[in-house]
Amino acid sequence: MRLEILPVPGIGHVTEGDDLAALIGTAAPWLRDGDVLVVTSKIISKAEGRLVDVPADGPERDAARDEVLAAESVRVVASRGNTRIVQTRHGFVMASAGIDASNVDKTRLVLLPTDPDASARTLRAGLHQRYGVNVAVIVSDTMGRPWRNGLTDVALGVAGMDAIRDHRGEVDPYGNELVLTQMAVVDELAAAGELIKGKCDQMPVAVIRGYLGAPPAGDGEGATVLVRDASMDLFSLGTAEAKAAGFTAAATLPDRPGDAAPDPALVDRAIATVADVVAPGTLFTPVRDDDVRTGLVATIPGWPTRASALVLCSPPTPVGPVQLVRFGADVQRLRTALAAHGVPSQLLPPPAHTAAAAALAL
Amino acid sequence: MRLEILPVPGIGHVTEGDDLAALIGTAAPWLRDGDVLVVTSKIISKAEGRLVDVPADGPERDAARDEVLAAESVRVVASRGNTRIVQTRHGFVMASAGIDASNVDKTRLVLLPTDPDASARTLRAGLHQRYGVNVAVIVSDTMGRPWRNGLTDVALGVAGMDAIRDHRGEVDPYGNELVLTQMAVVDELAAAGELIKGKCDQMPVAVIRGYLGAPPAGDGEGATVLVRDASMDLFSLGTAEAKAAGFTAAATLPDRPGDAAPDPALVDRAIATVADVVAPGTLFTPVRDDDVRTGLVATIPGWPTRASALVLCSPPTPVGPVQLVRFGADVQRLRTALAAHGVPSQLLPPPAHTAAAAALAL
Numbered sequence: 001m002r003l004e005i006l007p008v009p010g011i012g013h014v015t016e017g018d019d020l021a022a023l024i025g026t027a028a029p030w031l032r033d034g035d036v037l038v039v040t041s042k043i044i045s046k047a048e049g050r051l052v053d054v055p056a057d058g059p060e061r062d063a064a065r066d067e068v069l070a071a072e073s074v075r076v077v078a079s080r081g082n083t084r085i086v087q088t089r090h091g092f093v094m095a096s097a098g099i100d101a102s103n104v105d106k107t108r109l110v111l112l113p114t115d116p117d118a119s120a121r122t123l124r125a126g127l128h129q130r131y132g133v134n135v136a137v138i139v140s141d142t143m144g145r146p147w148r149n150g151l152t153d154v155a156l157g158v159a160g161m162d163a164i165r166d167h168r169g170e171v172d173p174y175g176n177e178l179v180l181t182q183m184a185v186v187d188e189l190a191a192a193g194e195l196i197k198g199k200c201d202q203m204p205v206a207v208i209r210g211y212l213g214a215p216p217a218g219d220g221e222g223a224t225v226l227v228r229d230a231s232m233d234l235f236s237l238g239t240a241e242a243k244a245a246g247f248t249a250a251a252t253l254p255d256r257p258g259d260a261a262p263d264p265a266l267v268d269r270a271i272a273t274v275a276d277v278v279a280p281g282t283l284f285t286p287v288r289d290d291d292v293r294t295g296l297v298a299t300i301p302g303w304p305t306r307a308s309a310l311v312l313c314s315p316p317t318p319v320g321p322v323q324l325v326r327f328g329a330d331v332q333r334l335r336t337a338l339a340a341h342g343v344p345s346q347l348l349p350p351p352a353h354t355a356a357a358a359a360l361a362l
Numbered sequence: 363m364r365l366e367i368l369p370v371p372g373i374g375h376v377t378e379g380d381d382l383a384a385l386i387g388t389a390a391p392w393l394r395d396g397d398v399l400v401v402t403s404k405i406i407s408k409a410e411g412r413l414v415d416v417p418a419d420g421p422e423r424d425a426a427r428d429e430v431l432a433a434e435s436v437r438v439v440a441s442r443g444n445t446r447i448v449q450t451r452h453g454f455v456m457a458s459a460g461i462d463a464s465n466v467d468k469t470r471l472v473l474l475p476t477d478p479d480a481s482a483r484t485l486r487a488g489l490h491q492r493y494g495v496n497v498a499v500i501v502s503d504t505m506g507r508p509w510r511n512g513l514t515d516v517a518l519g520v521a522g523m524d525a526i527r528d529h530r531g532e533v534d535p536y537g538n539e540l541v542l543t544q545m546a547v548v549d550e551l552a553a554a555g556e557l558i559k560g561k562c563d564q565m566p567v568a569v570i571r572g573y574l575g576a577p578p579a580g581d582g583e584g585a586t587v588l589v590r591d592a593s594m595d596l597f598s599l600g601t602a603e604a605k606a607a608g609f610t611a612a613a614t615l616p617d618r619p620g621d622a623a624p625d626p627a628l629v630d631r632a633i634a635t636v637a638d639v640v641a642p643g644t645l646f647t648p649v650r651d652d653d654v655r656t657g658l659v660a661t662i663p664g665w666p667t668r669a670s671a672l673v674l675c676s677p678p679t680p681v682g683p684v685q686l687v688r689f690g691a692d693v694q695r696l697r698t699a700l701a702a703h704g705v706p707s708q709l710l711p712p713p714a715h716t717a718a719a720a721a722l723a724l
C-alpha cells in the first residue's frame with residue numbers, strides 16, 4: 001500500500017465563469033476513480049465570481065476591506081492590532097474571514113466560496129459527467145491555529161467522502177477501547193495536497209491517489225461536520241475579549257441569592273482576593289451555616305444582622321458618608337470576587353422596621 | 363514531480379531500551395537519502411521509557427492520572443468537565459498533556475518524549491550511522507484544535523529540515539508581496555503520514571518520499587519554533603477562564619486615574635452598560651473636558667464637585683446610610699464597566715476641608 005500526491009499543472013489563470021471541471025479534466029486526463037482532488041478554494045472563488053473591487057491602496061482600501069470583512073463575518077472572535085479572527089457565515093473561525101489579496105489583481109479581493117460543500121459537489125459531478133471519473137473533491141484553504149506558529153491547509157468543503165474517520169469503539173491490541181479518536185482526514189488530505197501545491201508555482205490542484213479504498217458511493221455529508229459549535233468550544237472568544245466580557249458581567253452582576261449554600265473554601269478565597277484592596281478595617285465575616293442561602297449583609301457596627309447572610313460586612317469606624325460610599329464599593333468588590341468563583345450573592349440592606357435602621361435613616 | 367507516502371510495516375511492539383534506528387532500518391531497508399520519516403511519538407516514548415504505572419481502573423486510577431497530568435503541565439489553559447487543555451513543559455498546548463492510555467497495558471500511561479527534537483536528532487543520527495542514509499525525522503502526535511471537530515497529526519519534534527517553509531517576501535504573479543505566509547510544513551507532513559498510518563493496524567512509521575529536494579544538510583532548529591509564546595497568542599486562556607480572570611481583575615480593580623482623557627463615547631457606553639442595574643435615581647454625569655485625567659467623584663447632592671472628575675456620581679434622594687452603601691456599590695459597577703472599555707478610573711471622595719464635607723461627617 002502506498003499513497004501518491006500528484007500535482008495538476010497547466011490549469012493557468014481562472015476567471016469568472018470558467019468551467020473548473022473542464023479545466024481540471026483537461027489538465028489531468030489521467031484522473032482515476034477513487035482519486036481525491038484537493039482544490040485551492042481561490043480558484044473556485046474566482047470561477048464563481050466571488051471577488052469584490054477595492055481601491056489599490058490607501059485608507060480607502062482599508063475601509064473597503066473592513067466593510068467586506070464585516071459582511072463576510074457573523075461575529076468577531078478575537079482581535080489585536082490589525083488582526084481579526086472572525087467566524088464566517090459558514091461557521092469557520094479564521095483570520096480575516098479567509099479574504100485574500102494574493103494571487104489576484106491589486107484592485108480585487110477574493111472571498112471564500114459561498115458554499116464550499118456545494119462547490120465540491122458541483123465539481124465532482126462535473127468531472128463525472130464530462131470524463132466519467134468518480135472522484136472525491138476537497139476544497140482547501142490555509143489557516144493558522146492558536147498556540148502554534150505557521151499555517152496549514154485544511155478543508156472547507158468536501159464531496160465524495162466523509163470528513164471524519166471515526167475510530168471510536170475500536171479496540172487496540174492491548175484491549176483498550178478508543179474513546180476519542182475521530183480523525184479529521186479531510187484536513188490531513190488538504191495538508192498533504194498543500195505539500196506539493198506549495199512547492200510549485202501556481203499549482204491550485206493536487207491529487208491524492210490510493211487513499212480511498214473504493215470509488216465514492218455518494219457525496220457524503222460535507223465539511224460542515226468539522227465546524228464545532230461555539231457553545232461546545234472552550235475557546236469561543238479570544239482571551240482579551242473574554243476578559244472584557246468578564247468585566248462587563250461584573251459591572252452588571254445580578255443581585256440575587258443562590259440556590260444553595262456555597263463552598264466555604266470559595267468564600268474564603270473571594271475574601272482573600274479583595275483583602276488588600278478594600279479600606280483598612282473593613283471586616284468580611286463568613287457565616288457558616290449549611291442552611292443559608294447565598295447573600296450579603298452590608299452592616300455598620302451595631303446594626304442587626306440577618307441570619308440568612310453569607311458574609312457579614314462591616315465598614316471601618318468611625319463611619320461617615322465618605323466611608324459608607326467606599327464601603328459600598330468594597331462590598332461590590334467582594335461580590336465580584338465571589339462571582340469569579342461562581343458564587344452568586346445579594347447586597348442586603350439592614351433589615352427594615354428595626355430601631356437601628358430607623359435611627360440611622362437620614 | 364510527485365510525492366509518495368509509504369508505510370513501514372513490521373516494526374512490532376516497542377519496549378523500553380529498544381533501538382528504534384535498528385527497528386526502523388530493519389523494517390525499511392529501502393530508505394533513501396532525502397526521505398522524511400514520520401514517527402509516532404508513542405513508540406519513541408516507549409523506547410525511551412516514558413511510561414508510568416497506574417491502577418487499571420477506579421478512582422485510584424483517576425487520581426494517579428491527575429497527578430501525572432499535573433507533573434507534565436506547566437499551566438492549565440482551559441478545562442471543562444474531565445477535559446483539561448494544558449501547556450506542556452515543551453510549550454505545546456494540548457489535551458491531557460498528550461498523556462495516552464491507548465496502545466499500552468491497562469496499568470500504564472504513555473507520556474510524551476521529554477525532548478522530541480532531541481529524539482528526532484538521535485533517530486536521524488542512528489539511521490545515518492547504522493545504514494548510511496541521510497533522512498529527516500518528524501516526531502508526530504495527534505491533536506485537536508479549537509473551533510474544529512476531529513483530530514489531526516502534527517509535529518512535536520523534527521530533525522533534518524526546517525519546521526516552517528517561509529514564503530514571506532515572495533511576489534505572486536500579480537505583483538502582490540506575500541506578507542504572512544509561513545507554512546508549518548512539518549505539521550502537514552505529520553498529517554500526510556497519518557493518512558497511511560491510520561489506515562493500517564499498528565503502523566507507527568510512515569515515509570514521505572520526494573518532498574525534500576536534496577538530502578538534509580543538518581538537523582535544523584527543531585519544532586520548538588512552532589510554539590507560539592502565550593503573550594503573543596490571542597487564545598492564551600480558555601474563554602471561561604479568561605472571563606473568570608476578568609471577574610477577578612474587576613474585584614481588584616486598581617483605584618487610580620488614567621494618563622489621558624478617555625474617549626467620551628466609551629464613557630457613555632459604560633454608563634449605558636450599568637444604567638439598568640443601579641438604584642433608580644442614581645445620576646452619572648460625564649464631564650467633558652479634554653484636559654481632565656480619568657477619575658470619578660462620588661458625590662451626594664449639594665456637595666462641591668471636582669473639576670478633575672470624569673463622571674459626577676449622585677445617589678438618589680433622600681440619602682441615608684443604606685442608600686450610601688448601595689450608591690458605593692453602584693459607583694463600583696460603573697468603574698467596572700469603564701474598565702471593560704479600557705478606561706481606568708479612581709473613586710474620589712468629596713474634597714476634604716470643605717464645609718459640606720465637615721457638616722455631613724458622622
